[in-house]
Amino acid sequence: MFRIEKNLSRPNVPKTIRFTEELDEKLTIVANGEQISFNELVLRCCQYALNDYEGKADIKK
Secondary structure, X not given: OOOOOOOOOOOOOOOOOOOOHHHHHHXXXXXXXXXXXXXXXXXXXHHHHHHOOOOOOOOOO
């Protein structure tokens, strides 16, 4: 289950990504509801996805 944890190491790599309007709206609602930044929510979502990744790339270090 995806849960919002409030601790996150300091991100320092800038990236530019594009969202659909619908996804942006939903993520903004969740971030506001959890009282975290949009950026932190996106990082948490990515980490969650990587924790359950079962593809061909070897990402385990």
